[in-house]
Amino acid sequence: MVKPKVLELANKIASGITGGLMKVTPKDPEYRIIEPVVTDEMAEVALCLEFHKPKSVEKVAALCGKPVEEVEKVLFQLAVDGVIKLEPENGVNKYFLELFVPGVMEYMVVNKENVAKYPVIAECFEEYTRKVGGMLAGNVPPGLGIMRVIPIESSIEGDTRKASYEEIADLLNKHDTFSVTDCACRVVRRTMGEGCGHTIEEMCIQLGPAADFYIRTGRGKRITREEAFAIIKQAEKEGMIHQIPNSNGPGKTLAICNCCGCSCLSLRNANLFRNPDFVRSNYVAQVDRDKCVACGECVENCQVNALTLGQNLCTSKKNVIHQEKETPYDTEWGPDKWNNDYRHRKVVAESGTSPCKSQCPAHIAVQGYVKMAAQGRYREALELIKKENPFPAICGRICPRNCEAACTRSGVDEPIAVDDIKKFIADQDLNSHQRFVPEKKAQRPEKIAVIGAGPAGLSCAYFLAVDGYQVTVFEKQKVLGGMLALGIPSFRLGKEIVNSEIEVLKELGVEFKTGIEIGKDVTFHGLRRLGYKAFYVAIGAQAGKKLGLEHEEAEGVITGVNFLRKVNLGEDLKMEGKVIVIGGGNVAIDVARTAERIGASQIDMYCLENREEMPALEEEIDEALLEGITINNSWGPKRVLQENGRVVGVEFKKCLSVFDESGKFSPKFHENETKIVKANNVLISVGQGIDMGGLLKDSKMELNPNKTVKADPLTFQTGEIDVFAGGDVVTGPKFAIDAIALGKQGAISIHRYVHGDNLTISREREYHPLDKENLNLDGYDRLPRQRALHVDGNKSKQSFKDLRSTFTEEQVKKETERCLGCGAVVVDDYQCVGCGVCTTKCKFDAISLVRKYDSSGVELKEMKSNIIKYAIKRKGRIAVKKVKKSFKSVFSKEKGRTE
Structure with a gap:
């Protein structure tokens, strides 16, 4: 039912811009915004007002023929609702009309009670400004x-x-x-x-x-x-x-x-x-x-x-001539x-940009911190890194170095030693008396629970803490770090490094509770009752996988992940004689090198892949070889040999190919070409699984066919609207830097969720590198890549300490000079x-x-x-x-x- 006086008032207010040339109808936002809070009787009073000409209550009462007390009450209510403006003059309240925008619509929207009761007020503000914008x-x-x-x-x-x-x-x-x-x-x-x-x-x-x-x-x-x-x-x-x-x-x-x-x-x-x-x-x-x-x-x-x-x-190549x-x-x-998709931000120009930033899973500003390091601004470089990665000291030791693999400098000689530079920067902070702790953006009352203290969970906790939330991390194990502490040996990542970077989270106010398993010791429902507003599940992939081989359950056969966990927890494990490690990835390399350090006299690795196909990083393969570990490529296990329940060896068969023509994993074997290898212990390192325990009990969370948690690929929200997930529990086993990147995305989603905001708007970031084939690099001199001091394999295999050295400051200066500076910002003026x-x-x-x-x-x-x-x-x-x-x-x- 249209309110005629309210419609008349809407037209009068609108005339402040249109001069009355465009009539407001009941379908227009100008009418619909004031209709819920204005009656025709109230509109009659408001119609006696003029634009920017304040009138007293008495004057308005005289004009509309109503009692002063009644008019005063109506005018003040209209002002509270935001439909008219109140302005005191010599101690007397006076009232007048204001434009819809800027004016009435803003006034109405900041009346929280009315907007909560009548959401159409907000909708009309948006619609009106869009309508006028299109016209102008x-x-x-x-x-x-x-x-x-x-x-x-x-x-x-x-x-x-x-x-x-x-x-x-x-x-x-x-x-x-x-x-x-x-x-x-x-x-x-x-x-x-x-x-x-x-x-x-x-x-x-x-x-x-x-x-x-x-x-x-x-x-x-x-x-x-x-x-x-x-x-x-x-x-x-x-x-x-x-x-x-x-x-x-x-x-x-x-x-x-x-x-x-x-x-x-x-x-x-x-x-x-x-x-x-x-x-x-x-x-x-x-x-x-x-x-x-x-x-x-x-x-x-x-x-x-x-x-x-x-x-x-x-x-x-010749530049393309662009149209004006x-x-x-x-x-x-x-x-x-027009650009209707304007909230989908474009962050990279058509030409592409620095490959190091584009290819990093966390899109860290590599070129930026390399430049800062060149200028000796190490604390600022660290701050820049930590905008995307809270754990540079950790990643400086275990990162897969995607940035280096993509580095433009490789078109001249060798890639920049980015990871060594990052490690140097991070170590300056580790060794300083006053660690860099980022300033909190706010102090917020909302409590957030992070499930799992691995790289994804710690990353999420860090960014939530910086945003000012009250964060508690629940960890099943007695130690913090997840796979950083339990899945990587100390000779690659010292526990003191992990603990040192976690200390920064504690300084930010993050609380840690260890030895608590969600789903067993406490449930999501129980935590909700304690006031937790959102959850981040990051329990990792810490379960070992076996192959289903004959006699695989024999004594002396253990998965690599479980083996590393036992060693890292300080259990008294000894390996004697010959050890076979099955697998060709980074974890398998870590397993082999660890077995050597606890007493094995001979380590033989067997993997399906040939040397070029091995998933392990080249650097890790080289370190294993230097320590005397033998790698046998293109062999797959056929069965485990056992006597009296104890492993005595493995029969292998020749692997002809690992992948089919489409690149899918589909190994083919020569069944008749086999060999038997004797062993005292067999360590199987062919992947990791996820142990959900009772986590999903009474939950709407779902699993994918590969047993990872089903989560939205952009927001990482699960089937439970207040539960988000990230890291290996979502992606399957990947690198720490991948988990760290997802941790930040989880924090962004949780921040939006607890405030009732949209989880997707302006979130997508699409990076692509410049075309290295279209660069003229002929004018650059070849400069030798700096290298940290060589580690003697005979010495390193006798220690659980990380003996790898860090760049000297002089090396950092020389190495940063090699950066080509291939990226720059483009302004659309x-x-x-x-x-x-x-x-x-x-x-x-x-x-x-x-x-x-x-x-x-x-x-x-x-x-x-x-x-x-x-x-x-x-x-x-x-x-x-x-x-x-x-x-x-x-x-x-x-x-x-x-x-």
């Missing part, structure tokens, strides 16, 4: 939209042409009254199920009369000027863009918003309609490619996706030009809105703002006329461009005929 796309002069970006002050400090209205401090210092509210746009998105995870609470600041209105109507919290500055600084830390309403004239704003590109409805108009003129400042970003190292910090924090990671090397970029300046700009966020994130002084425009805010009446004039001139430019294009086409055809 291309027709707004640069910097003269309803909202305007104000650069972060530090980003324009050196600009002598800056104006006072472009300085946040000047805007704050003009007023004495301040309030703060939750971000209206992020409230809208969260209400609509599209929350992005950015901070909502206490983000938008009101100034002067606006602050007084917010405080009087209970929608804003009074703050001091100092607190306002602190909020601004916190927003800048979080990478938010400062925006102000732009219709009061230069420097006369009454609000400062701190905005993100994924939720802000104003920035949405810049992104969705590919028309940043709606909001832009007078500045754009520019990159110094000689300084840029493509670390990606500016790219990750750019709220309008104007920055991407590109390349910084000369190509061997179309913009609304002289082009018709309809839906075919049209899409850039000149916020300055990028300049605050760059640690290399490689990006800055330059003044390109010279516009200032205007009052609403002048804004309307400016937009109309601009739109008329734009139509002329579009017409001229079409004529030029037509003539060009004709001449091209004529030229083709004459040729």
Whole structure:
């Protein structure tokens, strides 16, 4: 049932922008937003008000012929609901009408009670701004939209042409009254199920009369000027863009918003309609490619996706001539030009970027920390690494080095020794008196439970702790580290290294409870009753796998994983005589080398793969050979031999091939070519399984056919909505760095989940490396790769200590000089809105703002006329461009005929 007076009021408010030329219907958001909270009787009173002309209660009562007490009550309720504006004048409350945006819709959205009761309020705010944005796309002069970006002050400090209205401090210092509210746009998105995870609470600041209105109507919290500055600084830390309403004239704003590109409805108009003129400042970003190292910090924090990671090397092929970029300046700009998928962020340019960052599972800024190491900035390098990987000292010893395998330098001589550089950086911190502990972003009350203290669980706990959550890690074993502590021998990864990096988590406030098995000692339901709001399951793949061979259960046959666990837990194990290790992966190598250290006199490894196919890293194979271990390639076990229940050997058969034509595992054997090998012990290291125990009891979590936990591939949410999973329990056995990367993703999902935000929006990051075949590397000199001191195999096999040496500082300097610096950031200076966020994130002084425009805010009446004039001139430019294009086409055809 349409409320006629409410519809009339909606039209009157809308006329503030349209001048009454466009009628509001009951289907329009302008009507639907106020309809739930306004009756026709209330609307009658509001219709007596005018735009920006405050009236007293007595005057309104006289105009509408109602008692003063009744009118006063109605007006104040309308102000509380956000439909009209209240402003005291000489101690007397006066009321007037305000625009829908900026104005009524923001006021209404920050009334939490009403939005919770009537979600349509949030939906209409989004719909209205999208509707108006589409109508105005291309027709707004640069910097003269309803909202305007104000650069972060530090980003324009050196600009002598800056104006006072472009300085946040000047805007704050003009007023004495301040309030703060939750971000209206992020409230809208969260209400609509599209929350992005950015901070909502206490983000938008009101100034002067606006602050007084917010405080009087209970929608804003009074703050001091100092607190306002602190909020601004916190927003800048979080990478938010400062925006102000732009219709009061230069420097006369009454609000400062701190905005993100994924939720802000104003920035949405810049992104969705590919028309940043709606909001832009007078500045754009520019990159110094000689300084840029493509670390990606500016790219990750750019709220309008104007920055991407590109390349910084000369190509061997001729550059493709790109067509001139179309913009609304002289082009018709309809839906075919818009970017409806703007929240799917593009982080890498079409050219690709640094292979080291692209190929790293955690996408660590390798080029960035190598450059910092070259400059002796080791603590900053460590901080940069820890933005993606909390355990650089661990990974510096066990990483598979995907970055090195992909390194562009290999096209000149050898890859950069990235892992050795990282190890050196991390060891500087391990050896320092004051460890690097990241600053917490907030203090949050929510309790999160992490199940499993392996690399994925520890990584998730680290990032949640940095976000300010109360994290408890539950570990089944008595020791922390998971496979880092129990599945890797100390001669590859010292327990003191693992414990040292875990200590940082303890300093962040993470609580650890060992000897507790979830599903047996305590359940998910029990933890929920204790107040835990979300869970991260990261129990790893710590169960050994057997092959189903005849007599496989004989005494002396043990899986490699179980063997390593027993040794790492300090059990009194002795190996005598000959030992056979079945398997060709890294774990099998570790098993063989460990067996040698506890007394075996001869170690023989047997694997299906030939030497080139072995899954073990080349470095680990070499270390095993140096220690006298024999590797027998292309043999598969046929049966275990036993006498009186005790293993005495293994019969092997020749493996002809391991994979079929499609690359699938499908071994083929020569059944008649066999051999028997005697042994006192057999260690089977052919994979790992997952021991769920009672974890899934009374749970909606499901398993995949391979017994891993079924989880969403982007969010890692399981069948239980508050349970997320990661690491080997999801992927199957992989490297620690893969688990660490998933741990961070789990933390992001949990952060969003506990706040009721969308788990997928703006999450995807697609990296691809530059084309190394299209590079001209002829001008680079060959430089020798630095190598750590050689370890004598005869000496190393007698010790459980990691005897591998670390680079000297001189070696680090020489090795970092070999980096080609093949990545650099690319700026889309049209899409850039000149916020300055990028300049605050760059640690290399490689990006800055330059003044390109010279516009200032205007009052609403002048804004309307400016937009109309601009739109008329734009139509002329579009017409001229079409004529030029037509003539060009004709001449091209004529030229083709004459040729």
